[in-house]
Amino acid sequence: SKKTNGVGVQVEETRICVVMVGLPARGKSLIAQKVVRYLDWLSIKAKCFNVGSYRRTATPQPAASFFDFSNTEGERLRKAAAEAAVNDMCHWFRSPGHLIAVLDATNSTKSRRRWIKERYDSEGIETLFVESKCDDEELIMANIMEVKTTSPDYVGQDPEAAAKDFRERIKMYERVYETLDEDEADMTYCKIIDVGRQVIINRIQDYLQSRVVYYLMNLHIKPRSIWISRHGESEYNVSGQIGGDANLSPRGAQYAKLLPGLVAKSAGDRPLTVWTSTLKRTAQTACHLPYEKLSWKALDELDSGVCDGMTYGQIEKEYPQDFAARDEDKYNYRYLGGESYRDVVIRLEPIIMELERSENILIVTHQAVLRCIYAYFMGVSQEQSPWMEVPLHCLIKLTPRAYKTYEERMSADVPAVSTWREKGSKAEHAQTPGPSARPSPMIPAMSK
């Protein structure tokens, strides 16, 4: 019996509830949501249960006084919301493969946390408490302005008034708030202080816990963007062959010449680092960029094994069953002697970790790899991501913000073949329409 998952490692029989802890506006929901997206991307089924949205069904627009802990009616309603969320989560855990859930709430007192731990203990579910602690007044105000004034709690209200009310709400919590400390030495926890300036890790036991904690350690919230581009059109793109290590075509070389201008227009004089794969076509595409460069084997194109160097037409002829199987489940299909999208995601995991740690990065890579990186940031599902169209000669800018990643596409005015193949088709590479036909709006896309 062999079991693997997205990180290539056996997931023990353990199920884990990540329990967020922290005052309002400390990034709990943001962290919760990122963890879920990261795990989903690694094929580890995860789900976030937000107690606030349970509370909202009974109390859609509470005043700050609702959160006064001496307000017994408020306290009763908030406890009921927590119980409802925990119950739903325990139910969710009963489905096979449901491994990690996040309980997103303030969980600000020791007694509340003890109650949660005992409840999950009795269900045989591990708890990993994750506290975000931060007393930087300026940062908290910025957080409130960024996300709280537009919260459903304040729909239709004046942002100034909403911010003021939200600060009142925080004060209610501050009166009873207890940080994780030695009293909870028996618990598994990770305490993130001042956005990672200090991290305290207690009783981390198994593999999945250690992965989640390492991920959390690497998060930052400095503003930055990530640019991604496929290499310029290659000789293989022109001949319709996949894989290989071909040179750029004349049009690909032209894209390489235009790329520095395209990047400068988007990035201004922000410092950035360029990452390429180890294949010639990405290095050639990056060669005129006036930034520090770094090449990663992990950014090499999906390995098409025995099909390397073939056209889709040849593959369909020589390996008809494989061709059909790949269309059926493109994410999991592994080329004979080569890789699947799932394999690529596993080897990209360190790249994602490094991207989380980094600031402005420009990645010049390959179609399948780009799809996987894009899927991580935009929360695209495994069914969709392998079929995503990413045209040649187009620069994509991703800007992670609180709950959204913003996307902008900029096409260079250089024609190229289209390498996009629709499900079931053979993709006779066709001339793409000119860039004017391709709109490049600023698309705010919800990351899942």
Add this chain to the structure above:
Amino acid sequence: SKKTNGVGVQVEETRICVVMVGLPARGKSLIAQKVVRYLDWLSIKAKCFNVGSYRRTATPQPAASFFDFSNTEGERLRKAAAEAAVNDMCHWFRSPGHLIAVLDATNSTKSRRRWIKERYDSEGIETLFVESKCDDEELIMANIMEVKTTSPDYVGQDPEAAAKDFRERIKMYERVYETLDEDEADMTYCKIIDVGRQVIINRIQDYLQSRVVYYLMNLHIKPRSIWISRHGESEYNVSGQIGGDANLSPRGAQYAKLLPGLVAKSAGDRPLTVWTSTLKRTAQTACHLPYEKLSWKALDELDSGVCDGMTYGQIEKEYPQDFAARDEDKYNYRYLGGESYRDVVIRLEPIIMELERSENILIVTHQAVLRCIYAYFMGVSQEQSPWMEVPLHCLIKLTPRAYKTYEERMSADVPAVSTWREKGSKAEHAQTPGPSARPSPMIPAMSK
């Protein structure tokens, strides 16, 4: 200008001194030495400077009273030893590529640590303090018995007396010992409490620091062994071809049948998990093993790219220059469209991390991969490891202990071709001599 290193990531221009902190017998030297071995394996030049061995040149066999902090002569000599070590280290850092050094000493007071930090600040070298804190009397006594009674400080002395004297020495340090705390909030540090039960991480800034800290987080000292075996002889081994995804030969299948007995003889009834690659020959070799199994893509054989499926003779004929280049620098030689040993090490890094976290593991893998894993545990150099002979049908048991990794080899009585190729040879695969000709002693091998 592209720079890569063993972890595939640009090493910033930073140089880091890892400064150990902790009372005697807290595993500081063990940790220091493991970090150096891990970094070396990743091609990151690292070196440990042990203040004790500097002190020993002036005071080879000090009594416990030497470490009394009110003994001014002792204090002067110990400070002189620290200064000599720091000076040598600063000199070492002046060579290009010398990136990380470890200062292995107790560094038990805040004033000493402040002095160290200022000294390195003035040299433009970052400091990362790593404290091992542990107050478990039983564990400390076990540590003393394991490593201290045989220390050069006690050569020729009675172990009982040595242990007693060493406990006196610890008492001297305890009087002045100051743990890392808020007073040192400005410093970058990692505090490991009770062998990782709790870890506090403060102000980790860059990539290398975060790698070192993640590695430290994953270490444990529970007794365990790691068994490694190549797959049984494959049809390709018999025909002399490399790469591919062949089935086992009849003799390979016989090895698979005998393997459970061989393992049981060595491991008894200890629980263990089997890791294989995703290739048929390792799964077939493991198929009779009555343990949980897990397959890793990262354990697949070194990818020989265009040479996949060829014999060495064919490679020499078709790619004579490549063949010579590979012999010249086998570690760095990357097959056209394939991998080098260096590439394999990069993709094995998560495997090593997972091995550090795990207890008893049996790995069934391939020649090149096995060489890389072996090199990590035994500290084999990059010049030597690609040429190491690892016969087929032989189980290797590695047992990490304090400063040594013990090795034991057990041959199964099943003949196989030899796939070992000497530098410059074509390796016409030959019948190996019977197992009786291969001695399998218990070899205590110093891990570097």
